[in-house]
Amino acid sequence: ETGVTQSPTHLIKTRGQQVTLRCSSQSGHNTVSWYQQALGQGPQFIFQYYREEENGRGNFPPRFSGLQFPNYSSELNVNALELDDSALYLCASSLRLAGGPGDIQYFGAGTRLSVL
């Protein structure tokens, strides 16, 4: 167990709706990253939060947004859901030390979102 928890585990929404996914980081971790994993593919980086500020973003439109709270937990919000948003959404936490490439990310079990 990594200590990273995500909720809910499964979610069904319809096109056009909005959704909020939640992530609780591993104790002591100050950085949270979110990933989208479509069926049969590797995870794609959405964005990262470090000390409550967005700290990098992948190729995702602005309708994907997030928050990080003072306790380092995080939310991913997706507006105007599209069918292609159906995927497993993974949250990963890490402790940023020197900000180098070696910080290990620990993942939660994900939220499986289905958009109908």
Added chain:
Amino acid sequence: AQKITQTQPGMFVQEKEAVTLDCTYDTSDPSYGLFWYKQPSSGEMIFLIYQGSYDQQNATEGRYSLNFQKARKSANLVISASQLGDSAMYFCAMREANNFNKFYFGSGTKLNVKP
């Protein structure tokens, strides 16, 4: 260009045998990190092993070892003495020092361990 390439969509291995999962990467950053993760059907990505670009020795963690060939830009995962519980998806990932907030994943390899 793809940052991480995993060319084996699926692999079979007999229980107790060793297996190598291939990974090649593409970067011009001299400082980078390479990671392997295991993803069982439950969905959680489990960290297995890490190799830094400046590390002189290949990383090992229990039954996992990373065959790092820098000139070839390859970072193959070797699992020794395969167990039935090793059946899962395996992902290779990379982070560059100049872009350290992004993790690049490959498309994964599905490993099936046969009894």
